[in-house]
Amino acid sequence: MKTLYSGQTDIGRMRPFNEDRFLCLELRVPAAGRDPRVLLAVADGIGGHAAGEVASTMAVEILKEDVSRQGAARGGDALTVKVLEESFLKANREIFQRAAQSAELRGMGTTLIAALIDGNRSIAANVGDSRLYLVREAAMSQISHDHSWAAEQQRGRGLTAEDISRSSFRNMVTRSIGYTETILVDTFAVELRTGDALLLCTDGLHGPLADQDILKIIRKHRDPKDAAAALLKAANKAGGADNITAVVARVD
Numbered sequence: 001m002k003t004l005y006s007g008q009t010d011i012g013r014m015r016p017f018n019e020d021r022f023l024c025l026e027l028r029v030p031a032a033g034r035d036p037r038v039l040l041a042v043a044d045g046i047g048g049h050a051a052g053e054v055a056s057t058m059a060v061e062i063l064k065e066d067v068s069r070q071g072a073a074r075g076g077d078a079l080t081v082k083v084l085e086e087s088f089l090k091a092n093r094e095i096f097q098r099a100a101q102s103a104e105l106r107g108m109g110t111t112l113i114a115a116l117i118d119g120n121r122s123i124a125a126n127v128g129d130s131r132l133y134l135v136r137e138a139a140m141s142q143i144s145h146d147h148s149w150a151a152e153q154q155r156g157r158g159l160t161a162e163d164i165s166r167s168s169f170r171n172m173v174t175r176s177i178g179y180t181e182t183i184l185v186d187t188f189a190v191e192l193r194t195g196d197a198l199l200l201c202t203d204g205l206h207g208p209l210a211d212q213d214i215l216k217i218i219r220k221h222r223d224p225k226d227a228a229a230a231l232l233k234a235a236n237k238a239g240g241a242d243n244i245t246a247v248v249a250r251v252d
Helices: 051-074 081-100 149-156 161-166 211-220 224-237
Strands: 003-010 020-027 037-046 109-118 121-127 131-136 139-142 186-191 197-201 244-251
Touching: 003 020, 003 037, 003 224, 020 051, 020 244, 037 051, 037 197, 037 244, 051 081, 051 109, 081 109, 081 121, 081 186, 109 131, 109 197, 109 244, 131 211, 139 211, 197 211, 197 224, 211 224, 224 244
Parallel strands: none
Antiparallel strands: 003 244, 020 037, 037 109, 109 121, 121 186, 131 139, 131 197, 197 244
């Protein structure tokens, strides 16, 4: 199985700078006859004075270096969800420590969603409200769980959708990388089939676009690069109120 992938980001129409970051990386393996593992990630920075940009950049760089190192050490062995979890925890520690050293960076954090594709298997990890979707044939399902006030209210059925939409807390993220000294990481495993597509995206995409609109675009554009570009264009057309990032992968 071969994985085709592409990532794109856009500042949107309302923000002065882009605090989103993404990663698309092939992890070469020494075992003969194996396709490269593919590491994909999206981060959405949180914090004023460009601190969010610092946090999101640190998160993807730490993830890149740590997973690459662990992948090289394991060689042809399968990578596990523990690999991603440990990399997330390392990013959390280093970002938290960096913020503690600077008043301008204090309180910074970032969402982080990552997927590691290894043959017909994908493992994923998530902190925050950036999302991982699986598109299979004519259906799309959200694999990750949002760590946000709105999502928690929906899961607990504490408030109506109308109440949530009116609340000043509706956009509040309840879990992020680097904001607290310790963090809980959600992990997932997904078996892939030929023709499947994965989408990693920030809330600048899944916020203004309904799931059915996202699905329609991904099904229309088989090439991941074309799909990512069309998704960003649609989100900007819908208002572009936030930074927009999409990483699309398709299994052939």
